[in-house]
Amino acid sequence: MQQSVESTQAIAESDAIAVERTLAGDRDAYRVLVERHSHNVFRLAYRMTGNRHDAEEVVQEAFLRGYQKLGQFAARSNFGTWVYRIAANYAIDRMRQRQKEEARREAPRAEDRDGMENDPLNRVPDRAPTPERLTQSIELRKQMEQALAALSDAERTAFVMRHWEGCGIEEIAGVLKSSSNATKNTVFRAVQKLRRALQPVVETRAQARTMGTEL
Amino acid sequence: MKHMTEEELIAYREGVAEQRTAISGHLAVCEECRGELERIEAVLAALDTLTVPDPGADYGRQVWREIAPRLAEKPEPWWQVWMEPRRLAAAGVIVALIVAAFVAGRITRPGKTSDNIANKEQVRERVLVVAVGEHLGHSERMLVELSNAEPSDPAQKQVNISAEQRRAEDLLQENRLYRQTALQEGDAGLASVLDELERVLLDVAHSPEEVTPAQLEAIQKKIAGRGILFKVRVVNKELQQRQEAREPAPAQNESTKRERNKV
Numbered sequence: 001m002q003q004s005v006e007s008t009q010a011i012a013e014s015d016a017i018a019v020e021r022t023l024a025g026d027r028d029a030y031r032v033l034v035e036r037h038s039h040n041v042f043r044l045a046y047r048m049t050g051n052r053h054d055a056e057e058v059v060q061e062a063f064l065r066g067y068q069k070l071g072q073f074a075a076r077s078n079f080g081t082w083v084y085r086i087a088a089n090y091a092i093d094r095m096r097q098r099q100k101e102e103a104r105r106e107a108p109r110a111e112d113r114d115g116m117e118n119d120p121l122n123r124v125p126d127r128a129p130t131p132e133r134l135t136q137s138i139e140l141r142k143q144m145e146q147a148l149a150a151l152s153d154a155e156r157t158a159f160v161m162r163h164w165e166g167c168g169i170e171e172i173a174g175v176l177k178s179s180s181n182a183t184k185n186t187v188f189r190a191v192q193k194l195r196r197a198l199q200p201v202v203e204t205r206a207q208a209r210t211m212g213t214e215l
Numbered sequence: 216m217k218h219m220t221e222e223e224l225i226a227y228r229e230g231v232a233e234q235r236t237a238i239s240g241h242l243a244v245c246e247e248c249r250g251e252l253e254r255i256e257a258v259l260a261a262l263d264t265l266t267v268p269d270p271g272a273d274y275g276r277q278v279w280r281e282i283a284p285r286l287a288e289k290p291e292p293w294w295q296v297w298m299e300p301r302r303l304a305a306a307g308v309i310v311a312l313i314v315a316a317f318v319a320g321r322i323t324r325p326g327k328t329s330d331n332i333a334n335k336e337q338v339r340e341r342v343l344v345v346a347v348g349e350h351l352g353h354s355e356r357m358l359v360e361l362s363n364a365e366p367s368d369p370a371q372k373q374v375n376i377s378a379e380q381r382r383a384e385d386l387l388q389e390n391r392l393y394r395q396t397a398l399q400e401g402d403a404g405l406a407s408v409l410d411e412l413e414r415v416l417l418d419v420a421h422s423p424e425e426v427t428p429a430q431l432e433a434i435q436k437k438i439a440g441r442g443i444l445f446k447v448r449v450v451n452k453e454l455q456q457r458q459e460a461r462e463p464a465p466a467q468n469e470s471t472k473r474e475r476n477k478v
Contacts, residue, residue, distance in 0.1 A: 043267050047267060052268060060282050187231060195255060202261045
């Protein structure tokens with residue numbers, strides 16, 4: 001029993017040890033990796049796919065694929081980065097699949113995909129909400145989501161991984177199967193497009209705030 | 216003075232600029248470029264307000280619960296993964312579709328290409344129809360039971376829905392498979408209903424095992440609000456009709472698909 005506790009502690013100390021043990025047949029060691037990295041992978045997946053339903057599917061699939069391919073990981077040192085990359089690749093596939101689904105639908109549903117979970121009202125900052133401020137916040141959020149959705153898969157991936165997740169250019173280039181320079185260009189194009197789409201509305205909001213008419 | 220380009224400023228802001236020191240030096244003395252950078256930052260700051268929902272402290276364990284039954288005892292060669300029961304079922308459906316298409320091709324008279332294609336599609340569709348029909352029936356029963364669940368005693372503070380939750384978990388995996396197959400088959404109407412069903416199943420599967428009467432009512436309202444039971448019934452009924460119809464004319468078949476797309 002004492003030995004078991006010690007080995008659990010050892011697993012928690014290092015992803016590399018957990019990987020080794022998993023490869024040796026200790027399936028519970030993989031549980032440590034899943035529990036340790038699930039939140040980070042979910043955050044990436046949510047930002048890439050834009051909804052919780054797809055994000056959860058991406059997380060599960062990333063860890064399933066990670067387990068299946070764990071033999072290929074052995075020589076590497078950072079499991080978190082590795083599973084992140086698997087998730088990003090799968091999220092790109094999922095986004096493409098989702099686009100095909102949407103294109104096939106005759107009339108896209110107007111309702112929000114995530115129901116209450118993704119209800120704009122739940123995401124608006126909580127300070128003294130007036131109906132007007134809520135309306136404008138919802139409108140801004142909708143425009144931001146539309147601007148993000150209008151990016152190409154590569155641009156969205158590059159932006160999410162660089163801006164929100166702080167990944168290195170080489171790492172993003174690996175996911176996009178592209179060169180470093182091309183990846184930097186992709187980050188630039190993404191920010192430029194977002195700026196073109198959002199700057200007018202952001203400036204209008206800032207002016208309203210300055211004049212004390214903010215909502 | 217030569218100003219910074221938008222590309223240089225964005226690269227600087229995103230930490231990928233090569234001449235970082237030079238840009239910093241320029242920004243220190245150039246108000247115009249500082250203003251431009253501030254405008255870029257204002258947009259990025261607005262984007263930063265898009266939050267990611269917290270999946271909950273228990274999320275890691277939840278992911279493990281979802282994937283653990285699908286993991287082999289030990290990471291195996293890639294083909295071993297397909298020996299797992301659920302994937303075998305998936306492979307079974309795919310094999311059945313291929314066999315059905317092959318048989319349809321063999322039994323159809325040569326020389327009538329359009330008839331051949333129609334027959335192959337009908338047989339392949341029939342296999343999908345039977346499997347999906349059964350799945351929808353199970354889903355409908357689970358949702359009806361959950362919709363009718365209520366505390367046995369008005370003073371009861373918790374209602375146990377663990378049985379429905381486990382069934383929803385099982386149905387969720389099947390649902391994903393059928394949705395993807397329906398998409399591959401080009402049946403957008405069926406895929407759309409399965410997509411909606413998947414979201415409801417996901418909600419139920421992720422609910423606590425024991426809920427308060429108020430939480431139960433919220434789940435029931437969500438099911439009712441999405442009208443998913445009605446949609447499942449309509450689609451299931453239609454699938455049954457398709458199954459009963461021995462040789463529906465292709466034109467009718469197409470119009471039926473179009474009708475369902477309106478659900």
